[in-house]
Amino acid sequence: MTTHLNLTASTHELRAEGLAVGYGERHVLSGLDLEIEPGTVTSIVGANASGKSTLLRTLSRLLSPAGGQVLLDGRSVHSMPSKELARVLGLLPQSPVSPDGITVADLVGRGRHPHQRMFRAWSAADDAAVAHALDATATADLADRPVDELSGGQRQRVWIAMVLAQQTDLLLLDEPTTFLDVSHQIEVLDLLADLNRDRGTTIVMVLHDLNLAARYSDRLVALEGGRVYAAGPASAVLTEQCVQDVFGLRSRIIDDPVSGGPLVVPVGRHHVAAG
């Protein structure tokens, strides 16, 4: 998978050290260490309430850790000027809100916020970045359409275009495929793979679907009880033991006939052939 690394790859290094995050009394993450390799696609997987979203939200500074720190190129993201951080690290949260009647081009243009000064002197560079983001996500044809008229898959591509217009080397996405049907899930993941391959964008995402996570990621991070249970290439992380420990699920791991990587086949109480 390291063949995906190329010369234009992001050189920004994101790292979590001894991260502890809690809501009130409840500890969600405790002493979590994580290193995101530049230019790779990393997926965070784990059971519900294992701290996946909390980890992503802390990495992107939406949450402040009670202990430990998140370092971007050695500097704590929680003490960096917010616009400076937003020029390096983009975030697509789980449920962004599109204002009433806003058009696709306008929404994508909002991604330019960190590059603009007070009273927004809009420049030709801003227009170029928006146009580029529309082209990269194949949403140029939708540019004049109101966002609320689009299908779920189109809307998600538009939101990705908005974070692309932000032109960051790092992209964090919180469950970018939720609420999409399977063909749109693949469409979004293919788009992210394109970005990673063509621009060297470092991608970190929370994904629910283990098999899609395995196929589309260079590295998987499996969380269990607020700690990293295992991290590394999908083939190393996704073992029957891991699925048992992280999800409490019996499974068989077979070769994915399409990608050649691991494929998790869950074993439930029913519909299990004898032998």
Next chain:
Amino acid sequence: MTATLTPTASTGSPTGSPAGTLAKVTGARLGRRRRRALVIGILSVLVVAVFAASLMVGRTFYGPAEVLGVVFGQDVDGATFTVGTLRLPRAVLAVVAGACFGLGGVTFQTMLRNPLASPDIIGISSGASAAAAFAIIVLGIDGPARSAFAIVAGLGVALLIYLLSSKGGVAGTRLILVGIGIAAILTSLTNYLLSRAGSWDLQEALRWLTGSLNGVGWEQVLPTLVALLVLAPVLLGQSANLESLTLGDDTAAGLGVRVNRTRLVAVIAAVGLVAFATAACGPIAFVAFLSGPIAARLLGPNGSLLVPSALVGTLLVLVADLVGQFAIGTRYPVGVVTGVLGAPFLLYLIVRQHRIGATS
């Protein structure tokens, strides 16, 4: 459609060339800017026209020459008193207060992403109004002290609503419901205060209940004007940040907006504007509530609503005051007229929101 789009995703749009897309983006942006300039331009012209009319029209009509003469300090027989002392401060306060209510209202509505969350619905205006009435009737203070009292009360009410509704994160709907309850309490408090001030006439009472510009002098205009000149630039400085907040708090934070700081600055500026205006002419009913949605309808999704809302607020107060004074047989205070406009709109919004809430 999706199947054909995916393979081309990395190389470009299926139909448009990169240059075509750039032209499209630039064109769309210039179109948005034109619409914005047009709406702001027309509103400004209307404000100037109605402002001029409100100086000329009255029991005695004065032409543009006489009015201009008075404005530039000449001594015009009769007009100097009628226009200079009676009409001019009244019209200027209509402009200033309208802008204050418009800015304050749309800031809250934008921040909480709900048109019902305007300061005159959620009790901030009522708080400032009750405080101003209390200052005059019970404490017997007037002028800047009264303004200060109204502002402290407005901020206090804002803080109270925040504390009462923030259990486990601020939920928009709960904040609005708490605010409506507080507004009711404060309005009855104002009623009680007014009932104790027996010698007051109805006009004066209505000032603190629905807002009135009757008998306004420069001493009421000045503090409000200063507040507008100081606080409006503060809000306009947050304009881009407020725009990003409409995408959701998380998205805004991802775009480098310091969400809590933006909110704090915007709330203090908005409450200050509303409270200063309320201290001068009472909570002119529904102007804060109506301006933002009207501006949004006129402008469409074409950028910040702050300036258009300020202009709409100004226009509403100017026109409503003219209507209240001259269009109907009896002279009604401005707030009665805006109240008649605002109440049906409030009902419409509640019905519509309820329907949206029920289906989603």
